Amino acid sequence: MFPLTVDHLLWRMSNVHPQSEVVSITEETGGTVTTRWAFPDVASRVRKLASGIHSSMGVGRGDVVAVLAFNTLEHFEALLAVPLLGAAVNSLNARLSPEVLIDQALSPRPDAVLVDAEMLDHPVLGDSARAVLGALREARVPLIVVGSQDWPGLAHAFVRYEDLVELGATTAAPAPVDDENTTAYLFHTSGTTGRPKSYRVSHRALVLHTLSQATTEASGLTRTDRVLPLAPFFHVNGWGLPLTCALTGASLLLCGGDLAAERIATVIRDEAVTTAAAVPTIWHDVCQAVATGRAPRPSALREVFSGGSAVPQSVVRSVEDVLGARVGTAWGMTETMACSTYERTDPTISAGVPIPLVEMRIDHDGFDHDRSGPVMGKLQVRGPFVVGVQDGSTNWFDTGDIASLDARGRLTLHDREKDLIKSGGEWIATAELEQYLCTHPAVTAAAVVPIAHPRWIERPLAYIVTLDDEVHPDIENLLRAYVGDRFPRWWIPDHIVVLDSLPRTAVGKVDKVRLRSQSSTDIQIQSEALA
Incomplete structure (x- = not known):
């Protein structure tokens, strides 16, 4: 049997998409630094990183590597390298309170933590990041560090990221994981009713979700696209878009933690971005910056994806009029691996239709059946990458949303079951x-x-x-x-x-x-x- 593992994404990057690239855009003292890597070169770095982590730190099957970083080249490479070892990536949400963040970082206790200095220097999130470093130091967890920070005073033990890549070039790589049910990622909910819940996501679930995201009824990305995912990687791998790029050959733009509207608009224009993804607030700010002349208009933008909350009609109109792009909304949850529906016709009204491999139904029990139009009820979903299912006999997951499905299978969300x-x-x-x-x-x-x-x-x-x-x-x-x-x-x-x-x-x-x-x-x- 051919196993569905992350290794297949790397094979495609190496053998199918040599013209595609990962572009890293960072802000340093001397100004903006843009670095370009062809897909085959990134795939090579990923395999070297996996070998370096294994040989230097002993990370292997069943282990966990946490990541405290923004959307960067190193974070993207870690998303691919760590699962190759049979270990799991735990991307940490630095926006949580320090108490919850520390709990997320140490439960389960990681065998290593990748930390980017950009996170420590961030004016809002830096304090939380440093609090986590203190807890990791006390727990004697070694760090993989990115940046020129003075790490000796911040870590029990550390090794520099690029040193691991260099080491991996001279050491034998362990055999890639061949069991598709091995855990590849730990995903966390947003903590809506208390502390965040955590779920284990297998290689099989990840690959099937990526395949589904690549279809025309979902993201529709191709090798001609240039994609800017602004949803943080700790939100279900950036809504799954970075790995969809790896599969489809869409070039990937990564710009770190500075999401200032003027900067984002400039990146979209200068890098000829065709597709970008962010919550509605980001698009509100970008449109305002462009409309008032504080930022340049995009040159190639075709579509923006939005999710996380309803997209106001005013934002849809601004994206169309100011940015010259259409809005595609997506609905999903951590338990459904983010984007499970897409809607492009009525993005302010409908949540869209399910992507391939996802099935939905409405539990009408306790709701009015006499109302005209689709009957509201509790939304339930199932599919090969839906996690957190409690009823193993049916595999249906109760989302907690009150929703309806119309005759064309389009989903409309009416309310949350909880406040x-x-x-x-x-x-x-x-x-x-x-x-x-x-x-x-x-x-x-x-x-x-x-x-x-x-x-x-x-x-x-x-x-x-x-x-x-x-x-x-x-x-x-x-x-x-x-x-x-x-x-x-x-x-x-x-x-x-x-x-x-x-x-x-x-x-x-x-x-x-x-x-x-x-x-x-x-x-x-x-x-x-x-x-």
């Missing part, structure tokens, strides 16, 4: 915010609901009940600072409204439906009172 907020493509767990607000001595009850935002799509609004009748005149700023001490900046509520009591349902639960319906009015009243 979550997605801001700029990132989840915000309202239950955690509510619980933490209630730990403040002035607060006796709290509820958090989403409000619409032109840029971030959704932002949190907090309703609170205070202990005393007299409210502190600066209660909003006090509580926002209090939340900021515990959670990432984008979790901080944009508005905090004080109520005498929270509305309750007949069974005594907080009536969030009512709070959502009155949120716009409450914010307007609050703004007028402060004016």
